[in-house]
Amino acid sequence: MSSVIEQSVQARMVASAPRMETLPATLQYDRRDPFAVRMAFPAPATLEGTEVSWEFSRELLAAGMEGPAGVGDVRIRPFGYDRTVLEFHATEGIAMVHVRTAELRRFLRRAEELVPSGQEHRFLDLDRSLTNLLGGAC
Template sequence: MPAALVEQTVQADLILSTRRCALLRVSLRYRAADPFAVRMGFPAEYSLDAETAAGPGAEVEWVFARQLLATGLDLPSGLGDVHVRPAHGRHTMVELRAADGVALLRFDERELRRFLRHSYLAVPEGDELLHVDADRALAQLLG
């Protein structure tokens, strides 16, 4: 039985300027119960929103389409708040846009591909609808 939850912690560079970056740990998560989405969790202390910066271990989570991440490894992709694109070397850039500002992160492309490979073992591409709980989704939508 494939895993219902795929989790992987990776390192990312938070680009602060053309000459400075901060190394941070990012939690990648994929849940078979939410088969179209991936989640990226970042330490809350890096949030621009002061209210979000809770205690130690707190995270800020961004949720976006698994397909966006997959496409962005090879081609610039994204609309709205999340953009993903290949970068020089074996890197992938993820740009997160919020009302408080923009965060630009550089990931090792191989780590993101490994995470996606495991997510496809949990729910193969094209089988997402087989894992959607329509009643739960409707309740969330109306809820």
């Protein structure tokens, strides 16, 4: 069984214009980092022209589909019946994207099969994390 889940999703960039641009994005979950979810946007979809990746907690994603969640760089909330808004706050500004809630639920179900919620601690590699933190000095 693979330790990584990747799922492509279609995100819709919220802009001031009435038409929202559709962007490809990839959600990723790795059981070696069981608390985190990554959402990456490919280079052509970003203002910088380089891939941009955001990391946030799986718990935040789940909570944000039910009600407003997050107070930092990533904030998530439901939008209507079938969409979820993800807000990414950076010094350059705020990017807001809509993603179909069903796609996010499917992703979280797959992550749950890989690492059940509440069992994340069983998948942590503390020795490797400590080595990385100390720059390989262990």
